[in-house]
Amino acid sequence: MLNQQTFQFEKVSAIKVSEFIREQLEEAIILKEMLSEDQLPSERELAEIFNASRITVREALSALEAKGLIEKRVGAKGGTFILPITANAHKRTKEEIMRDWDQMLHVFEYRTIVEPEGAFLAAERITAGELELLESYIVQSVQPDCSREWFRALDVKFHLTIAKASGNPYLESAVRQIRTKINPALDLMPYNEQVRSLNQGVHTEILEALKAHDPARSRDTMKKHIAFSADAIYSRLVSPEQQEGNEQ
Structure with missing residues (x-):
C-alpha cells in the first residue's frame, strides 16, 4: 500500500471556461500587451478566438469590468475598451x-x-x-x-x-x-x-x-x-x- 505522506497531490479544481478566458485577457492587460484605450475584439470575434460561446465570453468580460480593467461603451464609437491601470x-x-x-x-x-x-x-x-x-x-x-x-x-x-x-x-x-x-x-x-x-x-x-x-x-x-x-x-x-x- 502506498504511503500518502510521500506524495503532494493537489485537489481537483475545475476551472470554468469563462475564468480561463478572463485569466488570459487579464494577463495581457496587466502585462501592458493591451494598453489603455485599446479596443478589444467584439464578443463574436473573441468567441471565435477562444473557441467558446458568446455567453461564456460575456461572462469573462463582466468579470474584467467588475475589476475595473475594461469598460463597455455604447454609441457609434462604442465597444469594449481597456481602462488605464495605473490611474486606478x-x-x-x-x-x-x-x-x-x-x-x-x-x-x-x-x-x-x-x-x-x-x-x-x-x-x-x-x-x-x-x-x-x-x-x-x-x-x-x-x-x-x-x-x-x-x-x-x-x-x-x-x-x-x-x-x-x-x-x-x-x-x-x-x-x-x-x-x-x-x-x-x-x-x-x-x-x-x-x-x-x-x-x-x-x-x-x-x-x-x-x-x-x-x-x-x-x-x-x-x-x-x-x-x-x-x-x-x-x-x-x-x-x-x-x-x-x-x-x-
Missing part, C-alpha cells in the same frame, strides 16, 4: 496586495532567482535587434510626453525582452508569471522625474552589461535592480504617509 491601481489593488503580502514575498524571492539568471543567459544569447529594442524602450521612457501608463508598459517590455533573449521558453514563461503577479504592486509606484531618471539609470546599467555580453555583470546588475524594486514596493505600501506629494 491605488483604488483597486493596495488592500489586496497587503492582504496577500506573504504570497508577494514568495514572488519576490522567486524573482530574485529567475530574472538574474535570465539576464545571465541573455548576455550570451541576445541579438543586435533585441539590444536595439531595449535601448529604444529606455529612450522612450524619458521623453517629455511619456505618460505614466506608457512608462509602466515600457518597463514591462524591457524585462520581458530580456527574458525572451535568454532563449529559454520556460524562463520566459516564468518571468511572465512573475510580472503578472507584481505589476499591480509596481503600478502603485509614484511617477515623477526622479523616478524616470532612476529607472533610466538602472536600465541603462543592465543594457550596458548585456551589450558587453558579460553574463556575471548582467546577473548581478539585474539582481541589484530587483532587490531595490522590492524594497521600494514594501516602503510604498507600509508607509502610506510618504505618498503625499509624490504622484503626478
Whole structure:
C-alpha cells in the first residue's frame, strides 16, 4: 500500500471556461500587451478566438469590468475598451496586495532567482535587434510626453525582452508569471522625474552589461535592480504617509 505522506497531490479544481478566458485577457492587460484605450475584439470575434460561446465570453468580460480593467461603451464609437491601470491601481489593488503580502514575498524571492539568471543567459544569447529594442524602450521612457501608463508598459517590455533573449521558453514563461503577479504592486509606484531618471539609470546599467555580453555583470546588475524594486514596493505600501506629494 502506498504511503500518502510521500506524495503532494493537489485537489481537483475545475476551472470554468469563462475564468480561463478572463485569466488570459487579464494577463495581457496587466502585462501592458493591451494598453489603455485599446479596443478589444467584439464578443463574436473573441468567441471565435477562444473557441467558446458568446455567453461564456460575456461572462469573462463582466468579470474584467467588475475589476475595473475594461469598460463597455455604447454609441457609434462604442465597444469594449481597456481602462488605464495605473490611474486606478491605488483604488483597486493596495488592500489586496497587503492582504496577500506573504504570497508577494514568495514572488519576490522567486524573482530574485529567475530574472538574474535570465539576464545571465541573455548576455550570451541576445541579438543586435533585441539590444536595439531595449535601448529604444529606455529612450522612450524619458521623453517629455511619456505618460505614466506608457512608462509602466515600457518597463514591462524591457524585462520581458530580456527574458525572451535568454532563449529559454520556460524562463520566459516564468518571468511572465512573475510580472503578472507584481505589476499591480509596481503600478502603485509614484511617477515623477526622479523616478524616470532612476529607472533610466538602472536600465541603462543592465543594457550596458548585456551589450558587453558579460553574463556575471548582467546577473548581478539585474539582481541589484530587483532587490531595490522590492524594497521600494514594501516602503510604498507600509508607509502610506510618504505618498503625499509624490504622484503626478
